[in-house]
Amino acid sequence: MPEVTALTEDERDCYQEITNVAMGQAADRLARLLGVYVVLPIPNVNIIERSEFKMTIKSLEDAPSVSAVCQGFIGAGVAGEALLIFNDASFKDISQLLKYSQTQTQEEELEMLMDVANVLNGACIQGIGKQLDINFSQSHPVILGRHRPINELLDEKHATWQRTMAIEINYTIEDHNINCDLLLLFTEESVHHMNRLISFLLED
Amino acid sequence: MTTKVLICDDSNMARKQMSRALPDNWPTDVTFAKNGQEAIDIIKAGGQELMFLDLTMPVLDGYQTLEAIRKDDLPIMVIVVSGDIQPEARERVKKLGAIEFIKKPVDQSKISSVLSEYGMIGGDDA
Incomplete structure (x- = not known):
């Protein structure tokens, strides 16, 4: 199979628009859960090499410490x-928004992380699947790390892939100090298949 | 009578989807804009009657575009078409003067029912 080294401008535009719709659905779920307005960004879509991984997370690079959850998905x-x-x-x-006590325990914080991950990841993945006519199954979310510098968390030595399509969505919440990044990483083989699927959407 | 329609979205695919979703038998003259600033310039040049406006865009987003239209009292009807389906988004754009909010992905029947509701197409076209 030939390597996917770049997307055409039309392909990138198409993934961006599909993501735009899916992240809107995810934001709506989060907005209802927290009773807030979620500010939607323009998603970044790129084919990246393993060595470029850390550079994709621009919006959180200044964060002194981060926590992350990862969740696999698979469909046709x-x-x-x-x-x-x-x-x-x-x-x-x-x-505060979820009305937990001020001094939260480690367990409560973990629960919160999982709750938000379930809402955001699930809605976003299913939203993309629906538009591409793919029924995605999701694995259980797994904690990747907590309270660590982002550089440590995203150590490329642990990545099993060489090249991936990365879609980055930076969610912020209006009037609150809440900032998170949802990264969707698709395998190279998947990108071949998805490029075929979206070619129907791109026809005139 | 031909209606002058402006479609404003930063995505080329979304612009195409939108123009394809217009009723088949509705005579239109469609112009495209890639962001709010382009749209404002086109509206100021005159002649546009109806705009389909996306929200999340670079340069000038949908909210800012609605504000600019209101500030200069530009004569155009705006229907917002967006993936931002939060109830707050709908409320905000209505407050800023949009006549309707349609969620993405757009479908032809929804567009037709909105257009006939506002008397832009006859009931038979819907």
């Missing part, structure tokens, strides 16, 4: 991972 011909990375500074505001 397409597989990948959703990585939700929280700026640790967000926890205080999230716990």
